[in-house]
Amino acid sequence: MIDKTKKELEIRFPLLKLVREMHNYLHVEVEKASAMDAILMAKTSLGFKTLQLISSVDRMEENLFQMTWILENYNNETTLLISARYPRENCIVPSLSDIWPAASAFEREIFEMFGISFPGNPREGEDFLLEGWKDIPPMRRDFLTEEYSMKLYGERQPREHLDPRQYIGDMVGEWNTPMGQKRKEEK
Amino acid sequence: MYCNQRPEKPGVKKGMLEKINNMARANSLWVTAYGTGCGAIELRPLGTSRFDMERFGIAMRPTPRQADVLIISGYLATKTLKRVIRVYEQIQDPKYIIALGSCTINGGMYFDSYNTLNVLDKYLPVDVYVMGCMPRPEAVIDGFSLLMQKIKDGRAQGWKHYKENLDYYRENQKKIITDWDLPDYNW
Amino acid sequence: MGAVIDPATDPKKTTHLYFGPQHPGVTGNMSIEMWFDGDQVTKAITHVGYLHRAFEKLMEKRLWIQNFPLVCRICVPEPDINEECYAMAIEELAGIEVPEKAKWIRTLVLELARFAVNLMAFGGQSGTLGLHTAGMWGITFRDFVLDLFEELTGARIYHIFIQPGGVRRDLPEGFEGRVEAVLKKIEERLPELDRLVLNNAIFKLRTQGVGIVKPEWIEEYGLVGPVARASGSTRDLRKDAPYEVYNQLEFDVVTETGNDIFARAMVRRREISQSMSLIRQILKKMPKNGPVATKLPNLTTWRVPAGEVYTRVESSRGEYGYYVVSDGSLTPRRIHVRGPSYVHAVPLLERMLVGANIADVSNIMVSLTTCPPEIER
Numbered sequence: 032m033i034d035k036t037k038k039e040l041e042i043r044f045p046l047l048k049l050v051r052e053m054h055n056y057l058h059v060e061v062e063k064a065s066a067m068d069a070i071l072m073a074k075t076s077l078g079f080k081t082l083q084l085i086s087s088v089d090r091m092e093e094n095l096f097q098m099t100w101i102l103e104n105y106n107n108e109t110t111l112l113i114s115a116r117y118p119r120e121n122c123i124v125p126s127l128s129d130i131w132p133a134a135s136a137f138e139r140e141i142f143e144m145f146g147i148s149f150p151g152n153p154r155e156g157e158d159f160l161l162e163g164w165k166d167i168p169p170m171r172r173d174f175l176t177e178e179y180s181m182k183l184y185g186e187r188q189p190r191e192h193l194d195p196r197q198y199i200g201d202m203v204g205e206w207n208t209p210m211g212q213k214r215k216e217e218k
Numbered sequence: 219m220y221c222n223q224r225p226e227k228p229g230v231k232k233g234m235l236e237k238i239n240n241m242a243r244a245n246s247l248w249v250t251a252y253g254t255g256c257g258a259i260e261l262r263p264l265g266t267s268r269f270d271m272e273r274f275g276i277a278m279r280p281t282p283r284q285a286d287v288l289i290i291s292g293y294l295a296t297k298t299l300k301r302v303i304r305v306y307e308q309i310q311d312p313k314y315i316i317a318l319g320s321c322t323i324n325g326g327m328y329f330d331s332y333n334t335l336n337v338l339d340k341y342l343p344v345d346v347y348v349m350g351c352m353p354r355p356e357a358v359i360d361g362f363s364l365l366m367q368k369i370k371d372g373r374a375q376g377w378k379h380y381k382e383n384l385d386y387y388r389e390n391q392k393k394i395i396t397d398w399d400l401p402d403y404n405w
Numbered sequence: 406m407g408a409v410i411d412p413a414t415d416p417k418k419t420t421h422l423y424f425g426p427q428h429p430g431v432t433g434n435m436s437i438e439m440w441f442d443g444d445q446v447t448k449a450i451t452h453v454g455y456l457h458r459a460f461e462k463l464m465e466k467r468l469w470i471q472n473f474p475l476v477c478r479i480c481v482p483e484p485d486i487n488e489e490c491y492a493m494a495i496e497e498l499a500g501i502e503v504p505e506k507a508k509w510i511r512t513l514v515l516e517l518a519r520f521a522v523n524l525m526a527f528g529g530q531s532g533t534l535g536l537h538t539a540g541m542w543g544i545t546f547r548d549f550v551l552d553l554f555e556e557l558t559g560a561r562i563y564h565i566f567i568q569p570g571g572v573r574r575d576l577p578e579g580f581e582g583r584v585e586a587v588l589k590k591i592e593e594r595l596p597e598l599d600r601l602v603l604n605n606a607i608f609k610l611r612t613q614g615v616g617i618v619k620p621e622w623i624e625e626y627g628l629v630g631p632v633a634r635a636s637g638s639t640r641d642l643r644k645d646a647p648y649e650v651y652n653q654l655e656f657d658v659v660t661e662t663g664n665d666i667f668a669r670a671m672v673r674r675r676e677i678s679q680s681m682s683l684i685r686q687i688l689k690k691m692p693k694n695g696p697v698a699t700k701l702p703n704l705t706t707w708r709v710p711a712g713e714v715y716t717r718v719e720s721s722r723g724e725y726g727y728y729v730v731s732d733g734s735l736t737p738r739r740i741h742v743r744g745p746s747y748v749h750a751v752p753l754l755e756r757m758l759v760g761a762n763i764a765d766v767s768n769i770m771v772s773l774t775t776c777p778p779e780i781e782r
Contacts, residue, residue, distance in 0.1 A: 049570050053497075055646060058713060068638040081627040084715075086728050099728065101743075105624055105638075110643040112715060127570055133626045136751040157382045160454035161333070163397035168501060169332055169462060176462050177330035183394065184325070184336040184404055210343045252427040256454065256481040259562065262525075266545045266670055283683065298426070298434060298455040303426050315777040327474060330466065331459045352562055 032107050036077050044069060050114065058112035066115035067125050070100055074130065079111050082127065085137035087145050091172040096118045096147060098125075117147075117178045126151035144170035164188050222279055224403060225381045228311070236372065237265050243286065243312060244369040246275040247362065249330045250285040255292025257318035257352045269355045282308040287365070290342070292352070293321040293334040299341060306342060307403075308374055313377045314369070315347045316361050318353050327353060343376030406760040413448040413759075414440050426455050430533060430767030432626030434595070437752065441760035441763060449758035451751050457781040468496060470704040472737070475574075476562045478514045481523065482780050483608075485518040487727075487742070488567040488719040493648065493716040495569040499709050506695035507571035510614055512649045513687045515718070517584075520680035521550040522721040525593070526774045527673045528729035530666070531602045531770045534611050539602050540710055546594065549587045567577075581688045588681050588756065595677070601628070603674065612666035616757060616769040618777060619664065626753050627744050632722020632773055635661045635668035642719035654686050707710070722746060722774050745778025751780065 041047055042064055050058040061069045073079040079102035088097040092133055095116045100109045117124060126149035128135040138149040139159045146168035149155055169173050236351070240364065276326045279285045280281035282305045296304060298317035306313070317338055320326035338344055343369060368374040380387060392398050410483045420743070425436030434455040440448045460479055462474045477484035489511060496503060496658040503511075503592045519704040523757065528543020549560045556577060558564035602608055622628060633640055633755050643651040659675040661668035701707065711733035717726045723745030757769060 050694075056713075056715075076482065080624045083627055084726060084743040085729060088730050088739040100711075101726070102628065102729065105640060108640075108642075110715060110717075112713075114713075131625070131627075132756070133748045133752045136747065157450075158454070158458045160297075162300075162454065163395070165396055166332075169459065172465075174332075174462075176332045176459065176466065179332045180325075180330050180336065183332075185340070210339045210376065213375075214380060223412065250427070251429040255434070256431070256478060256562075259481045262544050263548055266541050266548070268545055268548055280430070293458060295456065295457050301426055301455070327478075328458050330464070331463055333457050333459050354561060392510055 032109055036044065036073075036109070037113065039077060040069065040072070050112070052139060055107075055109045056112075057110070058114070060114040060116075062114040063117050066098070066100075069113050069142045070102070070127070071130075073102050073111055073113065077111075078106060078157055079109075082131040082137075083104055083110075083136055085127070085134060085141060087141050087147060089119075089145065089149065089172045090116070091119070096122050096145065098147075100126055122147045128153075128154075144168055146171065223252060224268075225384065227261075228378045232372075239326055240369050244366040246286050246296075247279050247314075247366070248279045248285045249279045249287045250282045250305060250309065251280055252282075252288065252302075254290050254294060254298055255303060255319065257289070257291030260318075260352055260355050260358060261289065261291065261333055264355050264358060267299070271359065271360065271362070274359070274362060274366070280304075282381075283310065285309055285327055286312065287314050287316060290315060290317045290322055290338060290344070290404075292319040293326070293328050294338065294341075295333050296335070296394050297333075299391070300398075300400065303391060304400060311377055312369075312374075314365055314374050315342055315376060316346045316348065316358075316365060317344045318348045318350075318358065320349060334371050335394065341387060341394070343380045343387075345374045345376045359365060411448075418442055419447055424766060426452075427683045428767075432771055433776040435775070435780070437754070437764070438760070439758065444763040446758045446761050446763070448768070449755050449777070451754055453777060454753065454778045455593070455781070456778050460742055460782045461488060461682075461742070464737055466736060468735055469707055469728070472740070473565050473568065476742075477565055478778070479782055480564065480720070480725075480744065480776055482522045483518045483722075484565075485514050485567060486718050486725050488565065489648075490517055490716050490725050490727040491729070492567050492729050494571045495709055495712050496714065497639065497714045498729065498731055499569070499688075499776065501570040501699055501701075503571055504675060506575075506692050506697045507697045508649045509691040510572045510576060510697060512651065512654075512702060513576075513650070513684065513691070514554075514572070515565070515681050516680050516687065517550055517553065520677065520684065521547045521554075521722045522547070522634075522675050523677050523680065524550070525739060526721065527677065527772075528598070528668060529774075530612075530670050530768075530771055531608055532671075534768050536602065539598060541707050542598055542601075543592070546591050549590060553580075553584060553587060555704070555753055556583070558709070564596070564729065568698065568701075570701055571696070573698070575697050584684060584688060588669065588684060592681065594701070599674070599747065602670070607740050609667065611765070611768065612662070612670065612772075615763070615765050616664050616666045616669075616772055617664050618757065622753070626748050628748065628753065630720070631669055632749055632753075633674040633741055634659060635672045636664045637662045642717055642724055646717065648718060652689075654683055655691065664769060669772045673721075706735070708735060709737075709751050716747055720745065722749075722776060725779075727748045742779065742782055744776065744782075746773070746775045746777070746780050749773040750775035750777070 050059040081103040083103045084101040086099045097116050099114045137151045143159050252363045322338040328334040346361045407502045419440040419442050420440050425431035436452045437449045476487040479487050491569040524543045524546045532540030558566040618636045623633045661671050709731045713730045715728045726743035728741040732738040
């Protein structure tokens with residue numbers, strides 16, 4: 032089954048790179064210009080009618096975003112992963128939301144998390160996981176989550192005691208806040 | 219009279235009547251049904267015959283208007299914080315907060331996450347912390363009995379503290395919630 | 406000429422309501438924004454993100470082995486599925502062999518987890534209709550299974566039991582007998598639960614013909630698990646793409662053709678019986694002796710070889726997928742979790758709710774057993 036898929040994809044896309052092949056599992060990488068053709072071909076003529084996941088990987092060192100579309104053939108349980116690499120600045124990837132209704136949610140999430148734009152998605156830009164986010168998209172490699180957290184939520188307090196019993200009950204929590212001081216006084 | 223003006227400073231009440239009131243309050247703690255985090259899954263066994271929280275007079279209520287206790291069951295994402303503030307301020311006085319899990323105390327395992335609060339004390343007045351990730355039902359009952367003891371002794375004054383230090387809490391809350399569109403006083 | 410008003414959200418004809426996140430009918434912490442014409446939904450939008458903990462970002466910052474405590478927290482009711490999925494991905498990338506006995510123990514843990522969640526979900530379905538007794542029973546039954554987990558792994562909810570190349574420890578002495586005792590106890594009570602739920606006239610009236618998932622949506626949306634199997638699909642990864650030792654066990658895939666909430670409840674009920682039979686088979690066929698873990702290299706300096714892999718495991722809600730990318734460094738490059746609730750709760754629910762009655766919204770939502778933490782991670 033998977034051999035046939037591989038052969039047909041190789042005939043159509045000679046520049047295709049094979050990433051991983053297992054039983055009932057094929058991962059190929061295509062040129063970014065032919066990514067949409069490969070996906071449509073997989074859907075229409077190879078039987079991969081279901082979209083499982085759209086994922087993206089930030090390859091900052093190479094200045095690239097790697098997009099991966101995971102397709103599934105429900106009739107014979109084969110998985111096809113199609114990857115393509117896009118330049119990192121002002122990354123634009125074609126939307127699949129008119130082909131698969133489920134794609135819209137995946138694309139909204141990727142737009143929020145990586146800043147990759149999907150023109151053609153009617154709901155792009157709607158809040159999905161974050162609300163009122165002002166910084167650079169958080170899943171990019173150059174977004175430093177620990178520094179951000181320290182700046183916004185304050186530094187983590189070291190423990191004052193090593194005996195866990197000291198931390199049970201009233202006297203639990205941080206004590207440099209007014210409420211913490213109050214609890215400490217009460218104790 | 220409350221909706222668009224600052225809350226009045228609650229006076230200090232003492233004496234026999236207050237003691238009787240506190241006794242009554244301690245023995246009928248009604249909990250808002252809001253599973254803010256993963257700890258909510260251990261609240262459901264509490265209602266069953268095995269742990270049976272109703273023997274302590276603890277019951278789940280669907281709306282904050284009927285409840286006395288808000289359980290913050292774990293980490294708070296910034297998006298949830300806004301809803302929790304709204305829920306908390308709608309609960310009638312006197313009101314109490316129980317926080318479950320290590321992640322409410324100092325961030326726990328999510329200390330470097332960009333989307334979860336580290337120290338809950340800065341944003342809401344917590345009366346009782348329950349340790350663990352996640353706390354067992356027995357630990358939650360223990361937390362409740364501690365809260366009951368605190369109420370009976372007149373020490374569970376978190377709600378008064380919140381009203382007195384509203385500016386401090388609002389400042390911290392607005393630092394996190396960048397698109398603040400709540401009414402300033404919503405009780 | 407004013408702006409074109411969408412009839413589904415016309416403020417003159419429709420009512421605008423928010424359902425959740427603070428609402429007893431919502432599963433977990435999520436919300437639906439809805440517009441109603443009378444009591445019929447004309448448009449629905451799911452809002453998620455209230456539980457977003459940035460797992461995928463945190464996992465990029467931690468060592469491979471340090472991620473096990475994180476992955477299990479992605480799905481609260483069923484943590485073992487995540488551990489298994491992640492461990493399978495690492496084993497595939499690093500080429501680690503799992504010993505035979507460890508495979509059996511893993512299968513046992515996965516099946517126990519499915520069993521526990523199905524008990525809770527089956528009871529919870531009637532809980533939304535006001536039949537709280539069944540919900541209570543379901544949770545109480547689940548507690549017995551959690552006791553088994555506590556004995557086996559040391560924790561009730563988050564087990565962190567599966568590790569790359571095996572499991573943390575062997576079964577304790579006499580564990581089989583205690584599993585059998587729990588199964589027997591639950592089995593005795595199940596007919597009562599059936600009588601309470603499936604033979605209940607109110608339950609039938611409120612669920613039959615409500616919340617239809619059309620069979621053609623399965624491929625269109627990528628539906629999985631009981632939601633797909635209640636609409637005639639025969640897909641079950643345990644049968645179609647067996648992992649661990651599922652290919653050595655005998656079972657039939659549960660399917661129903663009702664397409665409605667009742668069919669989904671029925672699939673869950675039949676999967677409870679199926680899980681019990683599977684657990685008994687596992688305990689019977691499990692090898693008595695043998696290693697339960699392969700030796701791993703020094704975990705603090707362990708570099709998983711570069712590569713990409715997508716692994717799948719069948720959970721009680723459907724197919725769970727992990728897309729793991731390694732660049733050969735100490736930490737993962739990227740881990741993308743595809744929970745079954747993702748399509749169920751966002752695109753499918755938005756479509757299913759259109760035309761539904763206001764009273765059925767929470768019922769429909771619970772029948773998909775949406776688990777918000779796996780949507781937002």
